[in-house]
Amino acid sequence: MGAAAVLTLELASLTTLVLLMLGVPLAWGLAYAKGWWAEVVGAVVSLPLVLPPTVLGFYLLILLGPNGPFAPLLSHFGLTTLAFSFPGLVIGSCVYSLPFMVQPVRGAFAALGQGAWEAALTLRATPLDAFFSVTLPLARGGIATGALLAFAHTLGEFGVVTMIGGDIPGKTDVLSIVIFDDVENLDWNQAGRISAVLALFSFLVILATLRLGHRTERT
């Protein structure tokens, strides 16, 4: 259980980090973009909310595998597939948790409007500088919410990992998988213990998210 817990935390942390780097610029683009294509991109970003994880997992199994589009790239590193590997899980988790990062951040940017950013530009800040020293700090509430939600959602990920993980202890065996295997093998004591830990931890993360929401509303 210890190794699985560490692996789960690593997966959730790394996924959140990657999503901060990819999701925040994406949310910014979506918040201010005008035109039908922004809606199309927004809809694609939200797809993992409604798609069964099995659909995502199935596509990933094909895309990350030796017949997928990344196979030539992978062969440079002596790999045939990204399935059954930690990097593969990170990619899967990023897809799976993307909307949980993008939606709150997009909302925060949209609520902010472009006024402050434009004001900074008229004071001769470069666009990048204005983004990092004005827009980002003002949207920090939404970004923190997105990061917490993405983290929590990845902690609870099961379907995608089941489809592409291959149950390798210490490499792809996250807590949710260990629970499933324990239940299947009638080890309900162990399953109960891990479930309780996950439930409590998830509760705390959601509580933190809610408190954060209240704080940013008040200020």
Added chain:
Amino acid sequence: MKTTGFPLNCRALGFAAAALALLTVLPAPARAASTSIAVAANFTVPAKRLAAAFAQKTGDNVVLSFGSSGQFVTEITQGAPYEVFLSADAVRPEKLAAIGLASKSSLFTYAVGKLVLYSAKPGYVDAAGKVLASGKFAHIAIADPKAAPYGAAGIEALKALGLYDTVMSKIVTGKSIAQTYEFIATGNAELGFVALSQVINAKGGSQWLVPAADYQPIVQDAVLLKAGDNDPVAKAFLAYIKSPEALAVIRSYGYATKP
């Protein structure tokens, strides 16, 4: 503005009422009896064919569910409404009978399974299984040995060949023999152990029939579950599986059958 909501709701309500009325007026379809059956994943294709043949013969419906045998035992102990269990081993049906969840007198062996080393790549698996010792693959797929008897047989075979320790770090585990096959068929695992029935009709790929001496025989037993005690359809289906016609179908998928 304030009145628009109301008539709309009214119309929706009226529509729902009309639909309901229509349902009560329409004649109920003739009720075909049916039975639900838990089928070990390796037996998926023959079970579908047997169910279709049974339905055609009797007019009764057979609802099939597929999964690993271990998964089914957990579900059955929790009151899952399956009436018949086609396990991939003999131990689990026996256990269910011992705790009163299955009828001991109904136990019988419907198939004896065979283990195959399979790859989706033509020519990859040689006729003597030497590829296992070559170590040139990155992943070998095996079903979870704790939940799937074919997985346990795969591990046994590796140990019998003296290769378990060398390939251990390359093992990826499928939740059932079906997922194991999927890992191999998509090429994510170069090779792996599956049931002969899964690949007996495969076009392309390459396979090696693992010698029976390398693993315990995979004796697959069927049993009538408690939920099916009073269901004539469940009993009729079990009887049908024992018929020479059904046994011939089962053998055509590479299983052995007991006389």
